[in-house]
Amino acid sequence: MPTTEYTPPPNFIRTIVADDIKANKNGGKVLTRFPPEPNGYLHIGHAKSICLNFGIAAEFGGLCNFRFDDTNPGKEEIEYVESIMADVRWLGFDWGDRLFYASDYFERLYEFAVELIRSGRAYVCSLTADEIREYRGTLTQPGKDSPYRNRPVEENVDLFARMRAGEFADGTHVLRAKIDMASPNLNLRDPVIYRIRHVTHHRTGDDWCIYPMYDFAHGLSDSIEGITHSICTLEYEDHRPLYDWFLDVLDVPCHPQQIEFARLNLSHTVMSKRKLLQLVREGHVAGWDDPRMPTLAGIRRRGYTPESIRNFCEMIGVGKRDSVVDVGLLEYCIREDLNRHAPRVMAVLNPLKVVVDNYPEGQTEELDAINNPEDAGMGTRKVPFSREIYIEREDFMEDPPKKFYRLAPGREVRLRYAYFVKCVDVVKDEKGNVVELHCTYDPTTRGGGSPDGRSVKATLHWVSAPHAVRAEVRLYDHLFTKANPNDESGGLDFKACLNPRSLEVLGSCYVEPGLAGAGPGSRYQFERQGYFCVDPDSSDGKLVFNRTVTLRDTWAKIMKSGQAGK
């Protein structure tokens, strides 16, 4: 169930699929696929594709295959296939028994290649990589035929068999489709479809030393699986004629329709594997699952819920224009989810001690607190109160500006669920820093009510000093300050746009005692501080909270716009 009343907008892919079903194309069936290459971690951009493929299938009573496009060993690792499966599962999708690998089809693909050769549509080319590039021509000039283009069929068959048998070194020969060296679409200028790679494949081991290229393997794999709609990103638009060419020319089970959509770009975020790898390698982040990373592993660790990601993918829509979605929308989605489902607790991140002078020394009492004011079903809990408490340092100002409603000398505020307190004294150190506050409380306001009807302008969160549990808190912010770090043309200049405050570790924070045994991954809303989750990886027994996202902060806005003056 989506977490909002929001109705997803129609999109062109839904329309195409709906029309196909109406026309009874493919017998009215829908079979999509999510085909990652296991050469890295999945990121939020992949989530869009996953949600789209599994979503469209589910929506129209079809299914979605999960296939690893593992045709380039050397870049691919078993570690990645495992992380990818875990991420898709975490996102909430179930591929049932439809887990496939392009490498499962290597034999079949080889046969297709031989069929191509026998029909005179493919040839073994012995030009070097550099020569092939030269022969390909340029964007404006046509290419020229390879001298090997008209090799006799039998020679091609023989050579290709010997390529497979391992008789040749890497780079000495390739198999090319014989299409059109003058095509304005460079992808059609006799594309390479098989190359020699004496590399151990993570699944097929050393069974093969020739591997099919994407263009050849992908469409045929789709066809073998009976895919109806092959949804991919915009950069493959130029490849569609080639995708169709193989399926037209070969004797295949079916001819899926390739549909392209715009990949996700997020402001303040880099999404390319190359740049993400650079962030990891140069040590700007702790690893692929650093909570600041846009990887699903990082986002999960940061405390995002799969529901919020799915909802986000629904809200951003699907189109063909290059766009950059504001991270603010992602943050909206996680706030909305957590606001409903995460219990609220009080935690003081930057403590200032307050002594309640007229509260009996040594006395403690348990007060009732509500876990979620908007969901009575989430119940209540007890929080201890005593003579010494901590409040947020920023909740007190000795000389408050006009619109500051919180605590100040002589002013009375409410301690949430506890009492009204009035500040009667301010203690400072030699340097003039406020180190402690003295207040008096009104016993008749127990629980936070005011029997005499008097009101206060602010309610503060707090924790009892002797009872509070110490915790480490990591405040995460955007990794990048630049509006869109993807703007640069050459290499990304991290120095220019990395946010130096993307990670702030607080070591002396205090949380309610009830959080002492909070399990890894549990999520909370810290009153007025944001949404936090217990780091799933806090292994050394320390209580560590990751800030998932901040709350909307109106006061900060007022301060920023300078309206808080006296």
Add this chain to the structure above:
RNA sequence: UGGGGCGUCGCCAAGCGGUAAGGCACGGGUCUUUGGAACCCGCACUCGGAGGUUCGAAUCCUCCCGCCCCAGCCA
């Protein structure tokens, strides 16, 4: 400059010849045991530009402008 795509509010995005949905953001308000949340109101006489067709165009035609992708034995 060859080919393939795309241009609707600050950011996404519906619309497909009948007179500009929705969400985020933003502004204002009500309420509030946190200045959060919730709720209410406001927010494109205009659809990259210029012509044309039509009773009528964001939707059709023409030209122009801008942006993205393609010259891996990557996917």
